[in-house]
Structures are given as structure tokens and as C-alpha cells.
Amino acid sequence: MGFFDKLKAGLTKTRDQLIGGIEEVFSFHSEIDDDFYEELEEALILADMGVQTSTEITERLRDEVKARKLKYTNEVKSLVKEIITDMIDYDTTDLTKDDEMNIILVIGVNGVGKTTTIGKISNQLKENGKKVLLAAADTFRAAAIDQLKVWADRAAVDIIYHNENADPGAVVYDAVQAAKSRKVDVLICDTAGRLHNKKNLMNELAKLNKIINRELPDANKEVLLVLDSTTGQNALQQAKLFKEAADITGIILTKLDGTAKGGIIVAIQQELGIPVKYIGVGEGIDDLQPFNPKEFIDALFEWKEEEEV
The missing domain is CATH 1.20.120.140 (SRP54, nucleotide-binding domain)
Structure with a gap:
């Protein structure tokens, strides 16, 4: 199919x-x-x-x-x-640019399929000839690090991780240094999925961005928010909160299969002015694909x- x-x-x-x-x-x-x-x-x-x-x-x-x-x-x-x-x-231009270092910061609450999404995107980029490195900067949940390791193995890409409860900034710093030394095309950073209050969320993301901007000022950067489409209007409210805390460049909408709430995709793009860049319609590694508005309609x-x- x-x-x-x-x-x-x-x-x-x-x-x-x-x-x-x-x-x-x-x-x-x-x-x-x-x-x-x-x-x-x-x-x-x-x-x-x-x-x-x-x-x-x-x-x-x-x-x-x-x-x-x-x-x-x-x-x-x-x-x-x-x-x-x-x-x-x-306009949903490609996530990555050729002949440039690309950094993708992936944000979103727990349970939306964030880590799985990172694994699937890594696999696609690898198949397209990109050298990919993952950074396990969601250090507050041991399962997140282990899960990302599994996806790194599946996609045959390298991963940088520290122990549980380590400083996420230290993980991102080490990952950036590794990306430079290994001449990586794409660095994808997982982040903590706790539903912070806005101030803490802003502070944490600002810290990660500061490290990235200082160490790789010329890199092409994407900030992707992962949302679970089955939550409907709740996903829209999450997006509004995260938009206030981060300069989001794109949305990834997961779990479109099996929900009657797919209309949320229209509300998200219309009300927030942020493009949906990927959609997921299944559990398979190829079931997350770039969003094509015409195909969707x-x-x-x-x-x-x-x-x-």
C-alpha cells in the first residue's frame, strides 16, 4: 500500500x-x-x-x-x-539543506510520539544519503533515552547520551561537538516532554538554543513541535503554549489514523500560521511522511x- x-x-x-x-x-x-x-x-x-x-x-x-x-x-x-x-x-520546504550543517530541535509533551517520530525521520534522512546524529536531551525520563537508543540502532545512526537526570544542555553541547568532528549532515535533538509552565519551558529551550547558536551559528535550524492529533482541540492549545515559548518552524502531527479529529490540521495552520511538515498515519517506520496539502485534501x-x- x-x-x-x-x-x-x-x-x-x-x-x-x-x-x-x-x-x-x-x-x-x-x-x-x-x-x-x-x-x-x-x-x-x-x-x-x-x-x-x-x-x-x-x-x-x-x-x-x-x-x-x-x-x-x-x-x-x-x-x-x-x-x-x-x-x-x-510552503513546506525540505527540513534540511545540502552542504550545510542542519540542526532539528524536536519539542512536545510526553505521549505524543516524539521519540518515535525522531527515529522515523532519522531513518528517512539516512535513506536519503544524510549522515545523522541523535542527541538524547530528554534526560528526565530514562525510558526516553533507552527508546531513542533503540531507534538509533534501527535507523543505523549514532547517538549521544548521558545518564538519566543529566543536564540537557551538556548533552546538546557534546552532541554539537561530535556533529562537527564527525562532519554530520543532520543533528536531531530530543528534548524533555514534561508539560512545563511557560517560564520553565522558555528558560530550558532558551538554554539549548544559546548553546546551538554559540557553537554552530551558521547552521540551518528547525524547531519542530510534535502533536497527537487524537487530542483534537487540546493539541491546538498545546501548540499555542509552545509557540509562546519557542520559535517553532513546523508541526508534526502524529496518529492521524484511527481518529475523527484530523480536521485539527486545518485549525493549526490557520490559527497559528505554522506549517504542518510531517504527518503520521501508522506505527510503521515509513508511516511518517512529509505533509502534502493536495494529497491530504x-x-x-x-x-x-x-x-x-
Whole structure:
């Protein structure tokens, strides 16, 4: 099964929730009126797109309907798809740059699949010919270090780690020195997954960034936030907290398979202005892939074109 087919299968529950809800609204209304907009907005909210994003979609639809002088609901189905596509069509350039040292700082709370995600990205980069080094800077949880060692073995990449409860800054410092001496292409740093209060989170991330910026000032740097899509609006709240504490360059959304809350991907990009760079639709090592907005929308929207005319 190719990734698009896995994506399509993984989005079944989200598709049933979103498209099922929208289809129901269209089936009850033949003409466009205030009740139609109100029920459409409610269907979008129930699909975990959030109040702000759902309101934005319906307002954009109102504007388009008015501009095109449309009267009937069957004329606007494709417009809903176009508006949502526009909301998630962010530039998702490659994580790494050739001929440069690349550093990826991975952040997120415990339980979202952070360590597993690092392992899967490491494997992909290795297969693409990159020399990868991991830094186990989540030192407050022994299982995190052990788990990252397992993934390093699986992906056949090196790892720098200290003992449990060691200073994360010391781990990152040693990893940076090793990356320079070994001429590594990509250094990926795991970080503590505790849900800090904002001040502690900011201080800890600032310390790691200070070390990286001092030792590798010219490196290409990414800060990726890993979120669990099954938590829906909770993931959006986590993202807002982390955004206040860190200069996030991208989101990784895990566990899209088996959840009806995949609509959160639209809310995250729309409300935070941060691109989703990777999505996960399974446990396999190849089940985390770069996010392709067009593929996502095509896998999500499955109504028949002839019904739109």
C-alpha cells in the first residue's frame, strides 16, 4: 500500500466526521440561507476545525457566494473544498539543506510520539544519503533515552547520551561537538516532554538554543513541535503554549489514523500560521511522511464531482 492509500485509509474516521457532516447539511438545504451557513459552521466545528477556523471558512464562503451571485447549495460544494485547501497550502520546504550543517530541535509533551517520530525521520534522512546524529536531551525520563537508543540502532545512526537526570544542555553541547568532528549532515535533538509552565519551558529551550547558536551559528535550524492529533482541540492549545515559548518552524502531527479529529490540521495552520511538515498515519517506520496539502485534501474530500454541478 502506497502512502496516499494509507493516508486515505487513515483519514476514514475524519472523513466520515467532516464530509458526513457537510453532506448532511447540503442534503437538508437546497437554497443558500442563514440556516445553511449556521449548520455548515456547526458541522465544521464538530469536525475539530475549531470555532475560529470554522467561522473563517463560512465567512469566506459567504463572500464568494455574494461575489458570484450563487443561490443554490449544490453550486458551492467545490468552493468549501477550495477554501479549506487554501487555508492549509503552506510552503513546506525540505527540513534540511545540502552542504550545510542542519540542526532539528524536536519539542512536545510526553505521549505524543516524539521519540518515535525522531527515529522515523532519522531513518528517512539516512535513506536519503544524510549522515545523522541523535542527541538524547530528554534526560528526565530514562525510558526516553533507552527508546531513542533503540531507534538509533534501527535507523543505523549514532547517538549521544548521558545518564538519566543529566543536564540537557551538556548533552546538546557534546552532541554539537561530535556533529562537527564527525562532519554530520543532520543533528536531531530530543528534548524533555514534561508539560512545563511557560517560564520553565522558555528558560530550558532558551538554554539549548544559546548553546546551538554559540557553537554552530551558521547552521540551518528547525524547531519542530510534535502533536497527537487524537487530542483534537487540546493539541491546538498545546501548540499555542509552545509557540509562546519557542520559535517553532513546523508541526508534526502524529496518529492521524484511527481518529475523527484530523480536521485539527486545518485549525493549526490557520490559527497559528505554522506549517504542518510531517504527518503520521501508522506505527510503521515509513508511516511518517512529509505533509502534502493536495494529497491530504484529496484523501479527505470524496464527494462526486457530478453532484457539484
